[in-house]
Amino acid sequence: MSDSVSGCTERSRTAVTEAEVEALVRGICFKTGPPRTLGVEVEWIVHELRDPRLPVAPERLEAAYAAVRSLPLSSALTVEPGGQLELSSPPAGSLTECVGLVSADLAAVRTVLRGLGLGLAGLGTDPWHPPRRFLREPRYDAMEKVLDRGGPAGRAMMCTSASVQVCLDAGYEEPGPLGHGRRWWLAHQLGAVLVAAFANSPLAGREPTGWLSTRQRFWMDIGPDRAGAPPLNGDPRAGWARHVLDAPVMCVRREDGPWEVPEGLSFREWTRSGAPRPPTREDLDYHLTTLFPPVRPRGHLELRMIDAQPGDDGWIVPLAVTAALFDDPEAAETAYRAVKPLAERALSRPAPHNPLWARAARSGLADPELHEVAVLCFTAALEALPRLGAGTEITDAVADYLDRYVTRGRCPADDLLDRHHGTDHPRSRPRSHAGTPHGKDTP
Numbered sequence: 056m057s058d059s060v061s062g063c064t065e066r067s068r069t070a071v072t073e074a075e076v077e078a079l080v081r082g083i084c085f086k087t088g089p090p091r092t093l094g095v096e097v098e099w100i101v102h103e104l105r106d107p108r109l110p111v112a113p114e115r116l117e118a119a120y121a122a123v124r125s126l127p128l129s130s131a132l133t134v135e136p137g138g139q140l141e142l143s144s145p146p147a148g149s150l151t152e153c154v155g156l157v158s159a160d161l162a163a164v165r166t167v168l169r170g171l172g173l174g175l176a177g178l179g180t181d182p183w184h185p186p187r188r189f190l191r192e193p194r195y196d197a198m199e200k201v202l203d204r205g206g207p208a209g210r211a212m213m214c215t216s217a218s219v220q221v222c223l224d225a226g227y228e229e230p231g232p233l234g235h236g237r238r239w240w241l242a243h244q245l246g247a248v249l250v251a252a253f254a255n256s257p258l259a260g261r262e263p264t265g266w267l268s269t270r271q272r273f274w275m276d277i278g279p280d281r282a283g284a285p286p287l288n289g290d291p292r293a294g295w296a297r298h299v300l301d302a303p304v305m306c307v308r309r310e311d312g313p314w315e316v317p318e319g320l321s322f323r324e325w326t327r328s329g330a331p332r333p334p335t336r337e338d339l340d341y342h343l344t345t346l347f348p349p350v351r352p353r354g355h356l357e358l359r360m361i362d363a364q365p366g367d368d369g370w371i372v373p374l375a376v377t378a379a380l381f382d383d384p385e386a387a388e389t390a391y392r393a394v395k396p397l398a399e400r401a402l403s404r405p406a407p408h409n410p411l412w413a414r415a416a417r418s419g420l421a422d423p424e425l426h427e428v429a430v431l432c433f434t435a436a437l438e439a440l441p442r443l444g445a446g447t448e449i450t451d452a453v454a455d456y457l458d459r460y461v462t463r464g465r466c467p468a469d470d471l472l473d474r475h476h477g478t479d480h481p482r483s484r485p486r487s488h489a490g491t492p493h494g495k496d497t498p
Contacts, residue, residue: 103174
C-alpha cells in the first residue's frame with residue numbers, strides 16, 4: 056500500500072508519551088491470526104510509447120493521471136514523487152482473486168494511457184532519465200531535504216525507482232511455520248533471495264551501474280535509520296517499537312508555512328522534550344510512513360525488496376512465489392530450512408545493510424549459495440501453488456520463470472545487460488565462489 060497516513064495508530068491530536076508510543080506500536084503493527092488475505096502493490100515507470108528515452112512532460116503526466124482517476128478501479132491508485140504510477144490491491148481472500156483484481160485494473164489503466172501515447176515499464180529503476188520531481192507537496196519537499204543530507208540515493212529512490220511489494224498477514228501468535236515470529240525472521244532472510252532472483256535494475260543514466268539491483272543499492276545508501284530493519288534478536292514487536300522510537304523524525308508538520316525538518320531528532324527524544332511542540336498520535340502515524348525498511352509491519356507484513364518486473368504480468372511471479380513460501384506450511388518450512396545457512400552471511404547485521412543483501416543486489420543468482428537456495432525455494436513454491444488454489448496461468452508463469460531465470464542462475468537484469476551490450480541471450484551465467492561478474496562486493 057502507499058505511504059499515505061493510515062492504519063497503525065488511532066488518529067488523535069492528543070500528545071503521546073514514550074510509553075504510549077511503545078504500547079501503540081507493539082499492539083497494532085503486528086495483527087496476528089490465520090493467514091487469510093493477500094495484497095500486492097505494483098509500481099511502474101510511465102514512459103512515452105514512441106520513445107521511452109524521451110522525458111514525459113509534466114502536463115502530459117497530469118492529463119494522464121486525471122484520465123486514469125476516472126476509472127472504476129478496485130485497487131487504490133497513487134502517484135509517486137517522480138510520476139511513477141502505483142496500484143495497491145485491496146486485501147484479497149486468495150492469490151487467484153488478487154491476481155484477477157489487479158490484472159483487470161492494469162488492463163484498464165494501460166488502455167487509457169495507450170490512448171494518450173504513454174506506456175508502463177516494469178523496471179526497478181528508470182534507466183533513461185535522472186531524478187526529477189513531479190509532485191510538489193510538503194511531504195516530498197521535507198523528504199527530499201532529509202534524504203539529500205545523505206547523498207543522491209534518496210532522490211533517485213523517490214523519483215526513478217519502482218517495485219513489486221507483497222503484503223502478507225502477520226501470521227499466528229503461536230510458533231510454527233506460520234507463526235508471526237517465524238514469518239518476520241523468514242521475510243528478512245528470504246528477502247535477499249528475492250532481491251537476487253528478481254533483480255531488474257542494472258542501468259542508470261543508460262549505463263551499467265555494476266549492480267543487478269541498483270534500486271536495492273539506493274536503499275542501502277539511504278542508511279539504516281531510515282531504510283533499515285531492526286535487529287532480529289528477540290520479540291518482533293519489541294524490536295520494531297524500539298526501532299520506531301529511535302528512528303529520526305523526518306519532519307514536524309504545520310498547518311501553515313513550510314514544515315520543520317529537524318536534524319538528529321529521534322521520535323523518542325521528541326516525546327521527552329516536547330519541542331518544537333509535543334508529538335501526537337497523528338504524528339506517530341505519520342512517522343511510521345516515513346520509515347522504509349525492507350519488511351514493514353503495518354498490521355500485516357509489507358515486503359518491499361522486489362524490483363518491478365518486465366512484461367504486462369511479470370509482477371504475478373514474485374507475488375505467487377512469495378505467497379506460496381509464506382502461506383503454505385510445507386513450502387514455508389522448506390524455505391526456512393533453505394535460508395538458515397544463508398543467515399550466517401549476514402553477520403548478524405540487520406537487512407539490507409549486511410554482506411548477504413549486498414551480494415544479492417550486486418551479483419544476483421551468480422552467487423552459488425543464493426542460486427542453490429533460490430532453486431529450492433522456487434521449486435517448493437511451484438509445488439505449493441495448486442494447494443493454494445492457483446490455476447494454470449499462475450503456475451505456468453512461475454514454472455517458466457524457474458526455467459528461464461532461476462535454474463540458469465539469471466534474473467531479468469541479465470536480459471537488460473545483454474541487450475545493452477548487444478549480445479545474444481546466453482543459456483546461463485557463469486558462477487564462481489570467488490568474485491562477481493559485476494564488480495567487487497561491499498559489506
